[in-house]
Amino acid sequence: MSGWIALSPLLMVGLGALVLMVVDAFTREKAELATLASVVLIGAGVLSIGLVVSGRPLVASAPIAPFLVVDAMAQLFNATICFGGAFSALLAGGYLREHRIERGEFYAILLLSSFGAMVLASSADLLSLFIGLETMSLGVYCLVAFRRGSPRALEGGLKYFLLGSFAAAILLFGAALLYGATGHTDLAGIGQGVTTATPEQLPLVILGLLMVVVGLLFKVSAVPFHMWTPDAYEGAVTPATTFMSVVVKSAAFAVLIRLLLVSFSDPQSANLHTGWPAVLAGLSVLTMVYGNLAAARQSSVKRMLAYSSIAHAGYVLIGVTALFAPAARSEAVSGVLFYLAAYTVSNVLAFGSLIAAGSVGKEAVSYEDLAGLGRRHPLLALPFVIGVLSLMGFPPTAGFFGKWYVFSAALGTGGSLVWLVVIGVLSSVIGAYYYLRVIVYLFMKAPEPGAAIAVPMRSGYVAAALVVSGFLVVQMGVAPGRYIELVLQAAKAIG
Numbered sequence: 039m040s041g042w043i044a045l046s047p048l049l050m051v052g053l054g055a056l057v058l059m060v061v062d063a064f065t066r067e068k069a070e071l072a073t074l075a076s077v078v079l080i081g082a083g084v085l086s087i088g089l090v091v092s093g094r095p096l097v098a099s100a101p102i103a104p105f106l107v108v109d110a111m112a113q114l115f116n117a118t119i120c121f122g123g124a125f126s127a128l129l130a131g132g133y134l135r136e137h138r139i140e141r142g143e144f145y146a147i148l149l150l151s152s153f154g155a156m157v158l159a160s161s162a163d164l165l166s167l168f169i170g171l172e173t174m175s176l177g178v179y180c181l182v183a184f185r186r187g188s189p190r191a192l193e194g195g196l197k198y199f200l201l202g203s204f205a206a207a208i209l210l211f212g213a214a215l216l217y218g219a220t221g222h223t224d225l226a227g228i229g230q231g232v233t234t235a236t237p238e239q240l241p242l243v244i245l246g247l248l249m250v251v252v253g254l255l256f257k258v259s260a261v262p263f264h265m266w267t268p269d270a271y272e273g274a275v276t277p278a279t280t281f282m283s284v285v286v287k288s289a290a291f292a293v294l295i296r297l298l299l300v301s302f303s304d305p306q307s308a309n310l311h312t313g314w315p316a317v318l319a320g321l322s323v324l325t326m327v328y329g330n331l332a333a334a335r336q337s338s339v340k341r342m343l344a345y346s347s348i349a350h351a352g353y354v355l356i357g358v359t360a361l362f363a364p365a366a367r368s369e370a371v372s373g374v375l376f377y378l379a380a381y382t383v384s385n386v387l388a389f390g391s392l393i394a395a396g397s398v399g400k401e402a403v404s405y406e407d408l409a410g411l412g413r414r415h416p417l418l419a420l421p422f423v424i425g426v427l428s429l430m431g432f433p434p435t436a437g438f439f440g441k442w443y444v445f446s447a448a449l450g451t452g453g454s455l456v457w458l459v460v461i462g463v464l465s466s467v468i469g470a471y472y473y474l475r476v477i478v479y480l481f482m483k484a485p486e487p488g489a490a491i492a493v494p495m496r497s498g499y500v501a502a503a504l505v506v507s508g509f510l511v512v513q514m515g516v517a518p519g520r521y522i523e524l525v526l527q528a529a530k531a532i533g
Contacts, residue, residue, distance in 0.1 A: 209253025
């Protein structure tokens with residue numbers, strides 16, 4: 039039974055999605071589905087953390103073990119996915135009703151997509167990796183185009199679907215090449231095959247690795263695989279944007295870390311100058327610099343947060359690049375885990391505040407829409423300020439320690455990634471401009487004469503999401519010790 043207990047968070051979300059679809063067929067009050075979806079996801083997230091805290095060995099049951107791994111790292115990534123999904127469900131409970139587009143399938147799709155993300159984050163085989171990726175992605179495509187009457191939503195959903203399909207095909211072709219070169223689809227078997235590969239097999243291994251990594255980098259919005267991000271984020275309903283920005287990114291980074299450590303940690307593949315670390319370091323620089331420069335030029339706050347999401351993928355890639363050094367490996371894994379958890383609650387706070395700032399027909403979209411909002415509604419502006427300060431990396435917030443631990447992991451590689459950390463710090467300075475610009479408009483700008491003024495909405499669901507995420511942002515910044523212990527315990531599980 040212990041093997042099935044280790045799988046219980048995953049099973050809870052999968053069964054919860056099926057139950058929710060049945061409940062949806064017999065209820066008219068669709069807002070209740072937001073409560074049900076958030077309860078299921080919070081319960082699964084708490085259970086994942088409980089399994090880590092218990093300290094017991096976590097091994098999947100025999101039929102599942104070759105395909106899914108349920109160690110502490112997988113459980114903490116699953117917890118991040120579940121809490122990100124739960125916050126998105128709460129935000130949707132207020133947003134969809136306010137904008138009169140409330141339909142029960144949103145919550146069912148969100149749960150099924152979360153289930154796929156958890157499978158992806160726990161994958162130990164290329165087959166389960168692809169199944170989890172597609173289960174997650176198909177749901178997200180639908181969430182992006184959920185507002186069927188909006189041309190922007192349909193455009194964003196179609197772009198994401200077409201580009202996502204190409205990326206999935208590239209990943210699948212790369213998986214086929216790895217199987218052809220090593221004779222294995224399980225990550226551990228691929229790792230053994232790579233170390234014994236002949237000179238004739240090496241080109242297949244290298245090309246297969248590149249294609250699989252490209253498919254995963256597409257999901258985290260790394261440059262130059264980011265083209266879908268601004269349009270999809272802007273066109274989607276804001277709770278769906280929140281879900282994409284935190285859940286999809288966390289799941290993709292989870293499986294990327296496992297793939298690199300289990301299958302490609304040999305000295306030749308993990309060489310800083312000729313292996314995957316050099317590629318990831320270059321992509322990290324492109325992603326950070328481009329994401330921040332593009333975000334600084336935006337007039338739409340939602341689009342700014344989309345480009346900001348690209349920049350944050352670049353910061354996380356610094357931690358992933360540091361995995362090549364055995365001495366920094368544990369710190370790199372724990373740094374990425376903490377960063378993604380901090381980014382999740384910070385992004386929920388920022389997007390949730392943007393949702394709360396506008397009601398139907400009087401939404402807050404641009405910076406101008408936020409002008410003077412902080413003086414008119416200070417209690418609403420407070421979580422917005424905390425959220426953008428955390429995304430900026432201002433102490434003592436969760437975002438500050440997230441960047442601190444990722445940069446520290448890179449510095450722990452023996453000085454070989456100092457240049458990458460310097461670029462990361464300079465990119466953060468650029469990011470401070472557009473984050474502080476939000477605060478300037480909230481408190482120091484007055485609306486233009488005759489300009490439309492955003493009118494805040496009232497929703498207990500949105501308020502609950504803001505209160506809880508705001509508390510976590512502050513607690514993880516003021517007292518991060520308990521969270522650091524958890525992520526360090528998870529890092530030890532993968533070595």
